[in-house]
Amino acid sequence: MQTAESRTEMTSAVRFDHVYKAFVGRGRGSDAVLALQDVTFDAKPGEFISLVGPSGCGKSTCLNLLAGLSSPSDGTVAHHGAPVRGINTSVGYITQDDNLLPWRSLRGNVELSLELQGVERHERRRRADDFIHLVGLTGFEDHYPHELSGGMRKRAGIIRTLVYESAVVLMDEPFGPLDAQTRVILQAELLKLWERSRPTVLFVTHDLVEAIALSDRILVFTSNPGTIKRDYRVDLPRPRDPFRIHETPGFSELHDALWADIRVEIESSRGRGVT
Numbered sequence: 390m391q392t393a394e395s396r397t398e399m400t401s402a403v404r405f406d407h408v409y410k411a412f413v414g415r416g417r418g419s420d421a422v423l424a425l426q427d428v429t430f431d432a433k434p435g436e437f438i439s440l441v442g443p444s445g446c447g448k449s450t451c452l453n454l455l456a457g458l459s460s461p462s463d464g465t466v467a468h469h470g471a472p473v474r475g476i477n478t479s480v481g482y483i484t485q486d487d488n489l490l491p492w493r494s495l496r497g498n499v500e501l502s503l504e505l506q507g508v509e510r511h512e513r514r515r516r517a518d519d520f521i522h523l524v525g526l527t528g529f530e531d532h533y534p535h536e537l538s539g540g541m542r543k544r545a546g547i548i549r550t551l552v553y554e555s556a557v558v559l560m561d562e563p564f565g566p567l568d569a570q571t572r573v574i575l576q577a578e579l580l581k582l583w584e585r586s587r588p589t590v591l592f593v594t595h596d597l598v599e600a601i602a603l604s605d606r607i608l609v610f611t612s613n614p615g616t617i618k619r620d621y622r623v624d625l626p627r628p629r630d631p632f633r634i635h636e637t638p639g640f641s642e643l644h645d646a647l648w649a650d651i652r653v654e655i656e657s658s659r660g661r662g663v664t
């Protein structure tokens with residue numbers, strides 16, 4: 390669902406235009422799974438947008454389409470006005486799994502994308518150390534992933550993608566398995582990093598408080614097949630403090646509205662045996 394504000398394709402960093410995605414069924418006689426149905430939305434440069442909805446509603450599928458890991462069955466997915474065809478190397482993708490290379494140190498992992506871009510050694514080190522400092526990991530540069538805590542590995546995974554400074558960053562439940570306190574600390578750090586270069590972010594989460602603390606807009610998906618049920622604008626002032634977001638005027642009303650929308654979808658997916 391579009392807001393009243395008019396957005397043209399020319400100014401969109403990301404545009405989904407009547408996108409459908411069906412997956413072929415597995416096993417004899419099984420039907421194709423329609424993951425996405427008529428999904429239309431766009432993101433302006435610098436917008437932070439969260440995608441929320443019940444499990445299986447197609448959130449990861451949306452990110453995969455934009456990253457070019459799969460293609461729509463119908464409709465168009467465009468990145469800065471050009472349809473995505475094949476792997477889209479201009480987006481940064483932070484998956485749920487941190488995917489750090491175990492044989493590289495923290496610094497080696499953060500430098501990897503710069504190395505692939507051909508950035509000169511001295512400059513690579515300067516940029517990596519700058520990001521390592523920003524998330525409080527100075528002193529751990531030479532540690533290997535197994536020598537870092539879960540929260541440290543998440544930080545490393547995030548800065549490894551952000552150091553590349555892509556204009557569009559996709560994040561799929563990046564703080565999923567972390568404890569509540571570490572999540573809020575990382576949310577605050579992510580906001581600081583985002584403020585630096587203001588990439589467009591598509592952020593998948595199941596945590597409504599997290600979505601409100603971080604986002605400019607929140608897209609609520611229906612249960613499978615996923616389509617956009619509501620497009621919320623988060624008008625809470627920035628800069629935001631994720632530690633005190635509950636106290637911000639307007640927070641409770643928005644949280645209640647989101648929860649009411651999502652609860653119906655979760656109940657309807659449970660009713661069909663989807664968990």
Ligand SMILES: Nc1ncnc2c1ncn2[C@@H]1O[C@H](COP(=O)(O)OP(=O)(O)OP(=O)(O)O)[C@@H](O)[C@H]1O
Nearest residue numbers: 412413422424443444445446447448449450451613
């Ligand atoms: N490669 C695939 N092959 C077949 N079906 C798939 C594939 N990827 C996703 N699906 C199906 O598409 C639907 C949407 O999946 P998707 O992973 O996008 O959901 P999601 O919203 O990210 O869920 P979750 O919150 O559990 O991560 C599901 O029914 C899923 O089984």
Ligand SMILES: [Mg+2]
Nearest residue numbers: 448449450561
């Ligand atoms: Mg997913």
